[in-house]
Structure formats: structure tokens, C-alpha cells
Amino acid sequence: NAGVTQTPKFRILKIGQSMTLQCAQDMNHNYMYWYRQDPGMGLKLIYYSVGAGITDKGEVPNGYNVSRSTTEDFPLRLELAAPSQTSVYFCASSYRGGLVGETQYFGPGTRLLVL
Amino acid sequence: KQEVTQIPAALSVPEGENLVLNCSFTDSAIYNLQWFRQDPGKGLTSLLLIQSSQREQTSGRLNASLDKSSGRSTLYIAASQPGDSATYLCAVSIANDYKLSFGAGTTVTVRA
Numbered sequence: 001n002a003g004v005t006q007t008p009k010f011r012i013l014k015i016g017q018s019m020t021l022q023c024a025q026d027m028n029h030n031y032m033y034w035y036r037q038d039p040g041m042g043l044k045l046i047y048y049s050v051g052a053g054i055t056d057k058g059e060v061p062n063g064y065n066v067s068r069s070t071t072e073d074f075p076l077r078l079e080l081a082a083p084s085q086t087s088v089y090f091c092a093s094s095y096r097g098g099l100v101g102e103t104q105y106f107g108p109g110t111r112l113l114v115l
Numbered sequence: 116k117q118e119v120t121q122i123p124a125a126l127s128v129p130e131g132e133n134l135v136l137n138c139s140f141t142d143s144a145i146y147n148l149q150w151f152r153q154d155p156g157k158g159l160t161s162l163l164l165i166q167s168s169q170r171e172q173t174s175g176r177l178n179a180s181l182d183k184s185s186g187r188s189t190l191y192i193a194a195s196q197p198g199d200s201a202t203y204l205c206a207v208s209i210a211n212d213y214k215l216s217f218g219a220g221t222t223v224t225v226r227a
Binding site for chain 1: 119124151156157159160161166206213214215216220
């Protein structure tokens with residue numbers, strides 16, 4: 001049982017390049033989330049999904065896109081990388097949102113540097 | 116908009132001392148509050164979750180209290196060990212919304 005996995009672990013991008021951050025979970029969770037964490041700051045929600053085919057914006061969605069074609073995978077796409085997108089990106093999942101006592105399970109993160 | 120603040124930002128204590136980490140939030144209409152641990156280069160691990168109807172939760176040497184009316188939570192770690200060195204994050208959710216609002220964290224160093 002791998003939990004939540006993310007690839008790559010680290011990536012350097014040039015301004016204007018595009019890339020996809022991969023996230024997968026093997027816990028049959030319905031809900032998946034993408035966060036970014038800037039130095040000295042809390043995590044901020046970028047996008048989330050409540051099931052395959054359903055996605056919605058979080059607090060900081062500009063410059064990103066997501067898709068959810070399967071329950072297991074939730075890739076995050078950066079189309080035109082900008083220095084402001086330098087951050088650590090975390091993917092998380094939960095069985096359902098809002099259940100009593102339920103928590104989110106986090107992946108190890110992807111460190112992205114845009115130069 | 117919910118704002119979550121954690122003070123202090125960093126804390127260094129000798130081994131064996133008790134740790135007290137503080138979290139405050141601006142909107143008292145929370146559904147639950149969670150404390151997470153983050154090790155360098157790793158993801159977050161949930162430590163304790165307190166539902167809005169609860170006053171505290173305990174797990175081993177960890178105890179978290181919640182005072183909704185004052186918008187505060189405190190994480191106590193008894194008899195700290197070097198292995199407790201990490202960043203501790205507080206997060207709250209509103210109503211039964213699945214979205215979490217995070218504080219910036221407190222980085223703890225326990226000196227052997």
C-alpha cells in the first residue's frame with residue numbers, strides 16, 4: 001500500500017515552460033487535493049476533486065489546470081511557468097470530505113524551481 | 116476568510132522539556148481542527164484531530180486542546196525527545212467543508 005505518491009520529487013523549469021506534476025493514490029479515495037507551500041507560509045489549496053470527472057478551484061488556481069479521469073490519478077498542469085510558481089507542491093487525498101474524524105493523507109511533495 | 120496563526124514560528128528546547136505550541140483562528144465556526152507534523156523534505160502526517168464538539172484529544176505524549184469561543188488550540192508534547200524535531204502545522208475546516216486552512220507552522224528543535 002503506497003498511499004499517495006508524487007512525481008517528480010524535484011524539477012527546475014525555465015520561465016514559459018510547461019510541465020505536469022503527477023499524483024496517484026491507491027486507497028480508493030474519492031477526494032483529492034493539490035496544495036502549494038511557500039517558504040514560511042501555510043499550505044494553500046490550488047484545486048480539488050470530489051470524484052472522477054469533477055474538479056473545482058481552490059484558493060490559488062491561477063496558472064494551473066487539473067483533470068481527474070480516474071479515481072486514482074490527479075495530475076496538476078502548469079502551462080506557462082512563472083517564477084511565482086516556485087514552491088513545494090503537495091497532493092493529498094481523503095475517502096470523503098467532511099466525515100467526522102476523517103483526515104487527509106499527503107504525498108511527499110514536489111519541489112519546483114522556476115528560473 | 117479564515118486566518119490561522121501559529122506562534123511561535125520556531126522553538127528550541129532541551130530534551131525532556133515539555134513543548135507548548137499555539138494556534139489561533141479568526142472564525143470560530145469550525146468543523147474540526149487538526150495538528151499535522153511535517154519532517155524536512157516529507158509530506159504531512161496527521162497527529163490529532165479535534166471535532167468542534169470536543170475540548171481535547173490525546174495520543175501518547177501528545178495532547179491537543181480546543182477552545183472554539185476564543186479561537187484557540189494548543190498542542191502539548193510531554194517530555195520532548197530529539198525525534199520530536201519537526202514542523203508542526205495547525206489546520207481548520209469550516210462546517211463540513213473538506214477544505215483546510217493552514218497556519219504557517221512552528222518549527223521545533225529538541226536538543227539532545
